[in-house]
Amino acid sequence: MSKFIVRGGNILSGNVKVSGAKNSVLPIIAASLLGEEGVSVIRDAPPLDDVMTIIKVLESLGATVTYDREVVTVNAQKIANCEAPYEWVRKMRASFLVMGPLLTRTGYTRISLPGGCAIGTRPIDQHLKGFEAMGAEINLGQGFIEAKSNGRLRGAKIYLDVASVGATENIMMAATLAEGTTVIENAAKEPEIVDLANYLNGMGAIVRGAGTGVIRIEGVEKLRGVEHTVIPDRIEAGTFMIAAATTGGNVFVEGAIADHLGPVIAKLEEMGAKVEVHENGVRVIADKPLKAVDVKTLPYPGFPTDMQSQMMALLLVSEGTSVVTETVFENRFMHVEQFALMNAEIKVEGRTSIITGGAKLSGAKVCATDLRAGAALIIAGLVADGTTEVSGTHHIDRGYVNLAEKLSGLGADIWRITVDEKESAAQSERVPVNKKDELPMLKVQPTWA
Numbered sequence: 025m026s027k028f029i030v031r032g033g034n035i036l037s038g039n040v041k042v043s044g045a046k047n048s049v050l051p052i053i054a055a056s057l058l059g060e061e062g063v064s065v066i067r068d069a070p071p072l073d074d075v076m077t078i079i080k081v082l083e084s085l086g087a088t089v090t091y092d093r094e095v096v097t098v099n100a101q102k103i104a105n106c107e108a109p110y111e112w113v114r115k116m117r118a119s120f121l122v123m124g125p126l127l128t129r130t131g132y133t134r135i136s137l138p139g140g141c142a143i144g145t146r147p148i149d150q151h152l153k154g155f156e157a158m159g160a161e162i163n164l165g166q167g168f169i170e171a172k173s174n175g176r177l178r179g180a181k182i183y184l185d186v187a188s189v190g191a192t193e194n195i196m197m198a199a200t201l202a203e204g205t206t207v208i209e210n211a212a213k214e215p216e217i218v219d220l221a222n223y224l225n226g227m228g229a230i231v232r233g234a235g236t237g238v239i240r241i242e243g244v245e246k247l248r249g250v251e252h253t254v255i256p257d258r259i260e261a262g263t264f265m266i267a268a269a270t271t272g273g274n275v276f277v278e279g280a281i282a283d284h285l286g287p288v289i290a291k292l293e294e295m296g297a298k299v300e301v302h303e304n305g306v307r308v309i310a311d312k313p314l315k316a317v318d319v320k321t322l323p324y325p326g327f328p329t330d331m332q333s334q335m336m337a338l339l340l341v342s343e344g345t346s347v348v349t350e351t352v353f354e355n356r357f358m359h360v361e362q363f364a365l366m367n368a369e370i371k372v373e374g375r376t377s378i379i380t381g382g383a384k385l386s387g388a389k390v391c392a393t394d395l396r397a398g399a400a401l402i403i404a405g406l407v408a409d410g411t412t413e414v415s416g417t418h419h420i421d422r423g424y425v426n427l428a429e430k431l432s433g434l435g436a437d438i439w440r441i442t443v444d445e446k447e448s449a450a451q452s453e454r455v456p457v458n459k460k461d462e463l464p465m466l467k468v469q470p471t472w473a
């Protein structure tokens with residue numbers, strides 16, 4: 025077990041490099057199962073626990089997968105097994121994305137119900153509705169979902185009741201090998217959908233309209249492995265941008281794509297921060313106190329739910345009262361209780377939080393209730409009085425590559441400690457700022473390496 029220890033008070037400055045996007049690489053690795061010929065080579069695959077989990081899922085299905093220096097190779101010419109085991113699928117939501125590829129390629133799949141961040145009930149009805157419309161028979165029982173088709177899936181017109189990212193991806197992948205044309209209406213428009221569509225097209229698929237609300241897929245007979253580079257992680261980039269603004273800093277986020285970060289940039293500017301858009305990244309400068317703003321999460325291109333908790337950390341120390349409305353997930357305010365332990369004043373009414381700005385945050389022992397909540401608590405810790413201890417680091421390791429190392433490179437006073445199960449014998453080792461080769465306690469390697 026480990027914890028992040030953050031000592032507040034340092035202003036962030038310098039340059040930080042964004043890793044490949046978790047939410048792109050996971051569906052892309054799942055899509056590799058479609059490649060009956062050749063080998064896929066996926067570059068900028070971040071060394072995250074979630075990446076290891078999806079690799080384990082693919083290996084359990086009979087694919088040969090390697091991971092070396094942020095490059096994943098997948099040989100899925102032979103699929104030996106169509107059942108994805110509970111052991112891996114329970115760990116994260118995205119493992120359910122193997123269902124579309126397996127079903128369309130083999131006509132049968134049985135997958136455990138997926139896990140992931142506990143931020144809502146997270147049903148999968150839209151995925152299943154899509155598969156059924158394409159001719160699959162779905163059976164549920166004992167925590168598993170079984171899908172089978174008699175011959176090839178058939179192209180269909182599918183209207184999604186919610187613009188679900190996962191359902192759009194799963195159906196899009198299933199449609200690539202279906203007979204005829206599939207049209208997904210009210211499709212999700214996230215950049216990760218476009219990245220997946222580009223990857224599928226590289227494999228020989230015919231996917232048009234990704235990034236808009238209507239995606240058309242013409243089914244083909246066969247797909248092959250291809251080389252692809254994953255897009256930079258807009259949520260990791262946004263996290264550093266907000267961290268910079270929270271500390272009143274000046275940070276260049278290398279690799280951040282401004283087009284993917286429209287609402288985050290707009291809100292930072294509305295608050296009074298300067299945001300410079302460069303060809304190779306985005307600089308955030310917060311050289312005066314920032315003003316409160318209201319934020320409402322929405323599917324892309326709206327303000328991302330995955331940035332809501334980090335934004336809340338910034339609003340806590342801004343001037344005035346803010347209202348944050350979470351419309352995507354019904355239970356994504358669990359960090360509020362943790363912020364309260366740091367002296368924050370936030371009132372929750374259903375899907376709305378009212379945040380009293382100008383908080384004098386104080387360091388406390390807090391717990392990351394989910395991945396982004398963990399990042400938000402660390403951001404709050406950067407400006408809190410004294411020391412903040414953030415436990416629940418396994419959530420953070422799912423989605424951030426070397427977060428403590430990257431933040432300490434920007435001047436933050438943050439390090440990681442290992443703690444025994446009872447937390448009785450905490451051994452801590454300070455992480456020297458900017459001395460990357462002296463970081464024995466940090467995740468310079470993924471935990472699974």
Ligand SMILES: CC(=O)N[C@H]1[C@@H](OP(=O)(O)OP(=O)(O)OC[C@H]2O[C@@H](n3ccc(=O)[nH]c3=O)[C@H](O)[C@@H]2O)O[C@H](CO)[C@@H](O)[C@@H]1O
Pocket residue numbers: 046047050117118144145146147148149150151152186187188189190191212323329330352353354
């Ligand atoms: C691995 C990955 O890419 N995860 C992202 C993905 O999750 P994920 O793909 O799980 O999120 P969805 O877009 O599917 O969920 C959006 C909303 O739709 C609902 N819903 C979804 C599917 C369904 O069949 N029925 C249904 O009602 C969900 O409960 C939620 O309220 O998009 C979310 C929304 O941007 C992000 O927070 C996650 O980081």
Ligand SMILES: C=C(OP(=O)(O)O)C(=O)O
Pocket residue numbers: 047116117118139140141143330395396423
């Ligand atoms: C909610 C998230 O991830 P997942 O869908 O994998 O749980 C996230 O990345 O913030």
